[in-house]
Amino acid sequence: MTSALDITRAVKPPRAVFVNFPLGHQTGKPHQPELQRQIVRDAMRAFETITRPGEIVELPYVWDPNDRTWEETDYTAGFMPARPAREAADQTEAARIAKYRQR
Amino acid sequence: MPIDYIPRTRELYRDYAHYRWVVNEAIPWTPLTKPIARCKLALMTSGGILYRDQPRFHREDASYRRIPKDAQPPDLYVWHFGYPTADAEADANCVFPLERMRELEAARVIGELSDPAFSFMGGIYSARKVREELAPKIVGELRSANVEAFYLVPA
Numbered sequence: 001m002t003s004a005l006d007i008t009r010a011v012k013p014p015r016a017v018f019v020n021f022p023l024g025h026q027t028g029k030p031h032q033p034e035l036q037r038q039i040v041r042d043a044m045r046a047f048e049t050i051t052r053p054g055e056i057v058e059l060p061y062v063w064d065p066n067d068r069t070w071e072e073t074d075y076t077a078g079f080m081p082a083r084p085a086r087e088a089a090d091q092t093e094a095a096r097i098a099k100y101r102q103r
Numbered sequence: 104m105p106i107d108y109i110p111r112t113r114e115l116y117r118d119y120a121h122y123r124w125v126v127n128e129a130i131p132w133t134p135l136t137k138p139i140a141r142c143k144l145a146l147m148t149s150g151g152i153l154y155r156d157q158p159r160f161h162r163e164d165a166s167y168r169r170i171p172k173d174a175q176p177p178d179l180y181v182w183h184f185g186y187p188t189a190d191a192e193a194d195a196n197c198v199f200p201l202e203r204m205r206e207l208e209a210a211r212v213i214g215e216l217s218d219p220a221f222s223f224m225g226g227i228y229s230a231r232k233v234r235e236e237l238a239p240k241i242v243g244e245l246r247s248a249n250v251e252a253f254y255l256v257p258a
Contacts, residue, residue: 001256004108012127020105024150024186024258030194033203040203044212047139047252053132058105071104075111081187093159096180100156 001026001043008056016056017043021063022070035061125230135252142251145217147241149225150191150198150258151183160224165236169244172218174201185226186258198258217250225258 002008002016003026019026019039027043028036039059046057063070073079084092109124116122135142151160154170159182170179179195181188191197201220208216221241227233245253 001254003257005105006107006109007124010109010124010126012130014130014132018105022187024188024191025197026256026258027200027203028197030190030197033196036196036200036203037206040200040207041212043254044139044207047135047142053130071106074106075108075115077115079187081189083184097156097158 002056005056005058012054014053015046015050017046018056018058019061020058021061022074025063122228139213139252140211141214143215143217143249144204144213145220145245145248145250145253146199146201146204146256147221147223147253148199148256148258149223150186150256151181151188151224151226152191152195152199152222153180153182154178154222163227163229163232164224165227165232167221167223167237167241169219170199170201170222172201172205172216172220174220176202183224183226183258191258198256200256204254214251217245217248 002013002018003021003023005018008016008018021028027039039061042057042059050057083089112122152170153159153168154174155178157168159180160166162184176195179199179201181191181195181198183191191199196202199220199222204213204216204220207213221244223237223241227237
């Protein structure tokens with residue numbers, strides 16, 4: 001898959017499939033398995049339909065037909081949520097690891 | 104309109120040294136010699152997915168994680184600094200469609216889903232590091248498993 005058409009056109013992988021969704025959603029939206037299935041099935045189909053090296057197939061899925069503001073803000077200043085403080089992040093990490101090491 | 108991410112990246116990192124984007128001329132190409140329904144396929148993501156107690160990534164991290172093919176959603180986590188990860192944390196299938204690939208294997212849309220899947224963190228400034236450190240290791244894994252095709256999902 002590719003989430004950035006301009007970068008992929010420069011890198012030139014042998015085959016690519018593009019979905020015009022915000023970064024972090026190339027294979028769909030959370031808890032929408034049918035959309036995810038459709039995207040992934042289309043990607044598998046592209047293995048056979050792409051015959052020209054470097055071809056990029058653009059899939060027709062639309063993130064939100066009523067709201068395209070994400071296209072103005074994706075990967076611009078302020079698009080990332082605030083990161084947790086280092087100490088809080090370290091505690092979350094330690095808790096995750098401890099959860100499994102206790103088993 | 105699809106976004107041009109190169110100018111947005113330049114703007115986002117305008118206080119840093121000018122970044123030399125990789126521009127390739129040659130396009131690697133191995134034709135598919137049989138239907139994908141008969142191929143052994145590996146799933147991988149650059150979205151920073153972790154399994155259970157695997158250590159988190161850090162910036163410029165060229166390491167990768169092996170994610171068991173049967174990994175269940177509660178055991179998948181995310182560490183990435185380059186994209187909003189809330190949705191991937193809620194449902195890793197957004198960037199790592201492991202559940203969907205298991206379904207496709209069961210439905211014989213693909214021949215076999217290779218075990219394990221792979222995850223790395225794509226926020227690596229050094230293309231050299233990716234080319235010389237990360238990619239060869241992934242290729243080695245794929246060759247060892249006799250993988251015939253791989254499906255890379257970026258963040």
